[in-house]
Amino acid sequence: MSQQVLAKDKGVEEPAKNSGISKRLSDFMVSYGIIIAFLFICAVLSVISPYFLSTNNLLNVLRQVSINGVLAIGMTFVILTRGIDLSVGSLMACSSIVAASFAAGSEASFILVPIMMGLVTGLTLGAVNGLLIARFAIPPFVMTLGMLSMARGLTYIYNDGMPISNLDATFRFIGQGVVLGMPVPVLLFLGVFLISWFTLRYTTFGRYVYAVGGNPQAAMVSGINVRRVTFTVYAISGLLCGLAGLMIAARTGAALPQAGVAYELDAIAAVVIGGTSLAGGRGRIVGTLFGVLIIGVLNNGLDLLGVSSFYQQVVKGGIIVLAVMLDRSRLSSS
Amino acid sequence: MSNNLLLEASNITKSFSGVPALENGVLRLRPGSIHALCGGNGAGKSTLLNILMGVLPRDGGSIKIEGRDVHFSSPKDALGFGISMISQELEPVPELTVAENIFLGREPKKAGFIVDYRRMFDQARDVLGELNIQIEPTVKLGSLSIAEIQMVEIAKAISQNARIIIMDEPTSAIGERETELLFEAVHKLKDRGAGIIYVSHRMNELFRIADDYTIMRDGTFVGTGSMGDIDRKYLIDTILGKELQEEFSKFNVPGEREILRVEHYTRHGEFKDISLSLKEGEILGIFGLMGSGRSEFLNTLFGINAPHDGEAWIDGAKFTPRGPRDAMDAGMAYVTEDRKGNGLLVGSSIRNNISMASVKKVSKLGLVSSRKEAKVARLQVENHQIKSSSIEMEVRHMSGGNQQKVVLAKWLQTDPNILMLDEPTRGIDVGAKREMYRFMSEFSRNGKGVIMTSSEIPEILGMSDRVIVFRKGRLAGELSGSDLNQDNLARLSS
16 A cells, blocks of 8 residues: 555656656666676676687576567567466477377478478467457456466377477478578577567557557457457467477477476566566566576576576576566566 | 544655655544545655555654554554454455354364354444444355445444444445445444544435544645534635635537437346437436446446347447447447456556557557657647656556546547546545546537446536436436536435
């Protein structure tokens, strides 16, 4: 209660001068705070382990984060509308096994067929999420929790729980190839990032995403088709799960039905560390990029230091909570 | 003399980052009195109240309670001295019962840790009964109306032995009948010897209920005295700090051409058989008590809900909106009653709010032109004198009046011909109200029309060319010319 009274008071009594400065300051912190945190972690790691800054290792980090990065970008769209997508790991696995079934062994289809099949699988399942959430008002948490289980089940059913290996070399290029010195998954991640950044920042659809998340009632009264926007963000998330499915199958050369378990946690973590509010309407895709990088660099750095993966989980969890704490204190102070 | 005062605040000062918000806060509250604290937005009222509540520390000055100097560092301290605040901003727990809310954190206990529900309900019933409030303590708070929730808050304040009760705009979201109940409860408080500090932008209310007044302007104390010694004009002039020629500026002239026609509009459970027409250049008032179906009617007219029966025409063409977008395409705009609930993206910038309903106008092929958008926003900010540091300022930092101007600017960007305003001056100060009235007159020239609802009789009388009265979801009558007066409005609406 005291916070509300305080916030109201500040707004009413000194609208102009003060909030301008603090707004700019907080904008600066939102835009650059996470970058500063990222650089700080990198600096510390490079002092502790000289190998950290080597081109080889940095490319390795980027390759490792690209799959979570693609998922986290889809998740950003969803979370910006006040939603959540818990099904990304399962959708990814399902897309991956469907795509792989068209790219395996001697009867592998033309490269575009498995790619399309993977993307369409992700898109379709995401669209089912979106349809039921937007049209029948099923809470996103419940719908995508259900989908997490359903899509996982479908993944096992599809090939009787068996992995599909021996993937075609052209297909594997998606995960293993290198173009102009950059691994293909990294290029895909960057491409998805740029398109999404542009979409959220410069298109009417991007505006609608923020409006729907910021205040769905106001968006509806302002003539925005809230249902369509809601549907679309889950479809986007699904499509990106399809892409991630292609990437993971191509990278490992096999599609495993148990792939991507708990991947939704890393994707949500990246979005949250990146400063996007779970309450919707507030956040940036650039934040998600650095959220993804911070998680990747931490994992990598702790690996280099020989810290066991058990401890890594503790550190990662702590970072998530810390990020949200900083975000809260920023919000209440501005 | 000062020993008889319940509360005496003198020379209170407070700055935020070097910017003074309060330069000379003064308030003398007598026991058993209702004290109107008046001033426009930015006058320093909220700062003063927050200092009295212990939410903000003061930079200077003194606060005495019954002659004793006090220093609060938290609202809990203030509560310890019997100061309690009741406002719209309070968030009680809707899933708990009335009694549980009243005794939240102070539940009567058995054996030290088991809540003694029987005793709690009995005590709650006692407190509510003492105020003549007909609310069962066992019902969930979420099932009550806003007015009832406020009365529960009053009961809570009494059960905490509060002697100084601050009420910030208690009537801004409740209907007339509920206002009466609230006033009754406030009088009971007064009879018990409590002092009530009462903030409201509704002048009528202040003259009805308050005994004393204190006026603030630009962070400074301007005057204090007995309500009986002043009139409405003096109060408004002093709040604004300037002579006010006319409270309602009205200079539109209704024409003959009909721009909107509604026949037999019905939505079961909300309103029934509503017919009306709007002419070019006209301001059509809709008067009715809260819950009379007027907001529901506007919602339906704007396509948010579909009518179960009835037809409408705009400029002679059949109008059957399937959603707000259709209504907007037909030239309608709708400033809703609840700014924060469905008008604004409070966490977003002025720029984004202004372009929200018309992003396509500043876009090409789905790409938003930031330059055009900013230009449009700056123009609106300038035209409506929206006080802001920049168009990137977040709307939640703005006062009610300025927020309302942002909502208005958003809708003007859609270039409407029919502007629907649901309680357009609720919760905004006298200065902003006058700008709103001037704007309505200005807008309704050039072949456009305004439909405005209000529950304030002076406003409806001052601004409308014609008035439709709603009663319990039905059309109770239409008034214009010499029939349009306070008695007829009151008679038809209740």
